[in-house]
Amino acid sequence: MQKKVLKVNPKDNVAVALVDLAQGETVTLGELTYEIIKDTKAKHKFVTEDLAVGDSIIMYGVLVGKASQPIRKGEVITTENVKHQSAKVERKTETTSWTAPNVDKWKDKTFMGYHREDGQVGTENVWLFFPLVFCENRNVEILKDVFEKELLFEKVTKHQLLLRSLINNSETETAVEEEQDSRVFKNIEVKFITHQGGCGGIRQDAEALGRLLAGYVNNPNVAGATVLSLGCQNLQVQIFKDALEKISPDNKKPIIVYEQQKSGTVDEMLSGIIKDSYEAIKQANEIERKPAPISKLVLGLECGGSDGFSGISANPVLGQLSDLMAGIGGSTILSEFPELCGVEQELVNRCVKEEDAERFLQLMKDFENSVVAAGSGFDMNPSPGNIKDGLITDAMKSAGAAKKGGSSPINDVLDFTEYIKEPGLNLLCTPGNDVECTTALVGSGSNVVLFTTGLGTPTGNPVVPVVKISSNTSLSERMPDIIDFNTGDVITGEKSIDEKAEELLEFIIEVASGEVKTKAAILNQNDFIPWRRGVSL
Known part of the structure; x- marks a missing residue:
């Protein structure tokens, strides 16, 4: 019972x-x-x-x-x-001890990934198009239309057929053909990013966007990139190149850069981009999946659309998984700093280095001060959906959200756009906003993102698989097109947190190997929203 x-x-x-x-x-x-x-x-x-x-x-x-x-x-x-009320934290008060879980059964486990020259291993192989400034969004959209139609041979969808039947005043719809892999290239995906940044705002936001995009190019899931620039924007090409140089001084990935104000007509520029990009994509298609140890996985940990069960089922399952990864020698990244408010003492005590404990507290303080200066506060973080489903204060939401980080030592604290360099658990300063957070996790090196939800959140990422994990079985049954993995059987007592964590790791290996496609990928959810460092909760 x-x-x-x-x-x-x-x-x-x-x-x-x-x-x-x-x-x-x-x-x-x-x-x-x-x-x-x-x-x-x-x-x-x-x-x-x-x-x-x-x-x-x-x-x-x-x-x-x-x-x-x-x-x-x-x-x-x-x-x-x-x-809302949370405990005030001033400093690290003790060093928390930790006993790693037994990982003997996982030590020799591998996934089939794309090996990069810098030692990283991707779970996808993506050629990425993006602009340095919003002025180039239209040209990116034109390229998206051309490449998707010619490289993917996209079929008419059932929603297009529905509209066609309405236009033709027909009660019947023509059946959609069964999906077949009609791609020209089998080992490479072509993805496109647009955004509203790069100029017009403060220079710091443009520079942060340059670092974020450099992180995307350096992400192991990316084989190379085509970059569009107008020429006069705040985010100059050299700023982007300098950011990439800082992350990866010996970058070997091909990068094609076109600047419109130096390229003549739009037609001439687009023709050049298509020719150059096609040749580079053809080369990237020659990269094939090969075995890699699961210690090469970098798992981004996130929650969105949380409910009152998230902190006792889905998030603790991720926490146990994070501890397993730490024991194996892999990496996890815990983000969403507004949702760590109230649990700072535990986290600073888990920091291996004193300077990381101090940096975490300073980043939290600076973030909260910026929110207060805008007339809000961390106490405004729970959404109406959170509150309706049992998360009535930010500290309560945070205490459950922090469970995603397990109990292992914290080996590094990263600010927004900084790239991961340490194995084990890392903290990354991001907002709690779902898409901004996912965007940031990928820019810092995650090659799989694990996204827990109690209410259902339809989002994905252009270059990294986003695995949706439900906190309750009702959600999994109600929104099966969004949810990949259900932890509701923890609530009913049918499974333990340890059992579900091991099931989830097996599932992640399948996703990372390309054997299972996430629901976000099936729905073609390729969301990208950079954090503008003003206020975003």
């Missing part, structure tokens, strides 16, 4: 409803029983003791809020009776 309630940490004074609980119902937690004061939906929390105004709300063993009204034992907590 499925348990009805759960206390995450022995220190907690709240319990999680695993199923809908009715007013007056009695539930048992260990040796204690509780009468439910008000109807409490699954994913929401009720207090396990009477609380007065100002009393602390503890979940995951940390402070996640303060009672703003008296709350009776067994009463659900809401935005009306609880306000």
